[in-house]
Amino acid sequence: MRLTEGVEWAAHCAVVLSKLPPGAYLPATRLAEYHEVPPAYLAKTLSVLARAGVVESVPGRSGGFRLARRAEDVTLLDIVLAVEGNDLAFRCAEIRRRGPAPFIGGKGSPACLIASAMWRAEAAWREELASITVAEIADRVDRERLTPAARERAAEWRAAAATWPSR
Amino acid sequence: MRLTEGVEWAAHCAVVLSKLPPGAYLPATRLAEYHEVPPAYLAKTLSVLARAGVVESVPGRSGGFRLARRAEDVTLLDIVLAVEGNDLAFRCAEIRRRGPAPFIGGKGSPACLIASAMWRAEAAWREELASITVAEIADRVDRERLTPAARERAAEWRAAAATWPSR
Numbered sequence: 001m002r003l004t005e006g007v008e009w010a011a012h013c014a015v016v017l018s019k020l021p022p023g024a025y026l027p028a029t030r031l032a033e034y035h036e037v038p039p040a041y042l043a044k045t046l047s048v049l050a051r052a053g054v055v056e057s058v059p060g061r062s063g064g065f066r067l068a069r070r071a072e073d074v075t076l077l078d079i080v081l082a083v084e085g086n087d088l089a090f091r092c093a094e095i096r097r098r099g100p101a102p103f104i105g106g107k108g109s110p111a112c113l114i115a116s117a118m119w120r121a122e123a124a125w126r127e128e129l130a131s132i133t134v135a136e137i138a139d140r141v142d143r144e145r146l147t148p149a150a151r152e153r154a155a156e157w158r159a160a161a162a163t164w165p166s167r
Numbered sequence: 168m169r170l171t172e173g174v175e176w177a178a179h180c181a182v183v184l185s186k187l188p189p190g191a192y193l194p195a196t197r198l199a200e201y202h203e204v205p206p207a208y209l210a211k212t213l214s215v216l217a218r219a220g221v222v223e224s225v226p227g228r229s230g231g232f233r234l235a236r237r238a239e240d241v242t243l244l245d246i247v248l249a250v251e252g253n254d255l256a257f258r259c260a261e262i263r264r265r266g267p268a269p270f271i272g273g274k275g276s277p278a279c280l281i282a283s284a285m286w287r288a289e290a291a292w293r294e295e296l297a298s299i300t301v302a303e304i305a306d307r308v309d310r311e312r313l314t315p316a317a318r319e320r321a322a323e324w325r326a327a328a329a330t331w332p333s334r
Contacts, residue, residue: 001251003168003285005260011281012262036265076284084168093172095179096312098203101321103312113304113312114178117243118170121295128288137280145263145270145280154268 006045006083009037010054011137013046014079016158017055018071018138024162025057025064034157045083052082058165071138077129090118173212173250176204177221178304180213181246183325184222185238185305191329192224192231201324212250219249225332238305244296257285 013031020026028046032039046065049055056068067074092115096103103112111119142151180198187193195213199206213232216222223235234241259282263270270279278286309318 001168001170001256002254002258003256005258007257007285008260008262008281015281034266034268035262037262076281076288080285087169089168089170090174091169091172093175095175095202095204096308099201100324101201101313101317104314104317105312110312113307114175114182114243117296117299117304118174118247121243121292124295125288125292128291129284132284137284140280141263145272145277146268147271150268150271157267 001089003080003084006041006048007080009035009042010045010049010079010083011076011134013042013049013065014054014067014071014074014134015138015141016154017065017067018074018134019154019158020066020162023166024164025066026158026161027064027163030161031065034161049079049082052078054078054082058163060165062163062165064163064165067134071135072133074134075130076132076134076137077126079134080129088119088122090115090122092118168256170247170251173208173215174247176202176209177212177216177246177250178243178301180209180216180232181221181234181238181241181301182305182308183321184232184234185241185301186321186325187233187329190333191331192233193325193328194231194330197328198232201328216246216249219245221245221249225330227332229330229332231330231332234301238302239300241301242297243299243301243304244293246301247296255286255289257282257289259285 012035016031016034017026028043029039032042046055050057053068054074055065057063057065092112096112179202183198183201184193195210196206199209213222217224220235221241222232224230224232259279263279
């Protein structure tokens with residue numbers, strides 16, 4: 001079981017986008033440059049984030065991406081499910097209904113106990129990811145991880161890279 | 168993100184093996200028959216379970232598989248990690264260290280906050296899977312899911328299919 005690298009990219013992009021002032025956007029190529037990731041692959045990641053309603057975009061030369069809602073309202077789970085899809089990792093093929101001593105039960109039967117346990121674990125995973133927002137991560141990165149100089153460089157870079165489609 | 172179907176097979180096989188009396192084994196082909204799964208693929212799943220120390224086997228015509236330890240000591244997590252591997256699903260490529268405003272920190276630096284959150288979620292997933300054993304599942308399947316007739320058919324099937332290598 002492995003998550004794609006797009007999850008890491010998407011989460012970092014969301015953090016950068018959360019720092020934009022209202023009305024500002026960042027072009028996909030600049031987001032790729034900021035994270036030194038392949039622009040073509042990042043463009044795909046950004047488009048799945050857009051389809052999932054996590055980011056929104058304005059096309060064209062002065063266009064770009066921004067968060068589709070407040071960073072306080074975007075959880076890490078929103079981002080992971082946007083990139084990985086919403087399907088459960090464990091799929092139950094109901095093999096308990098096969099063979100010489102099958103479980104016999106119609107629709108509405110209680111789930112297989114193995115599947116139930118697998119899904120409880122996934123619920124715990126999702127709950128944990130849903131408990132942290134992009135706003136919290138962005139705030140803690142600034143306070144706990146970046147030096148004042150790095151914070152300043154990031155702010156300067158954003159100011160230079162931002163586009164203002166409606167101006 | 169998707170778990171392989173081998174996880175479901177392995178968990179069901181472990182439940183069946185937990186019902187064997189001491190000294191008894193089940194051939195891989197009979198386990199495949201019991202679950203109506205492809206014998207060649209199931210053989211691979213059983214061999215990864217053996218490598219992980221979840222099951223053990225005796226080769227040959229009168230050989231087969233049994234749990235390598237008490238069913239009370241085999242958790243669903245043991246089975247999932249045996250089949251899927253022990254690697255974390257989220258791999259951090261430290262992209263925070265790239266670009267115009269990188270995180271600067273040597274070895275021993277605190278982890279990226281995105282990675283930390285992803286790994287907390289995985290820890291929650293693992294904790295949930297580690298909280299249930301094959302013994303509990305097997306016991307609850309018998310009490311809550313199978314009819315008395317199905318339980319009896321299962322016991323008869325096991326008695327007929329079991330091998331006793333040391334007799």
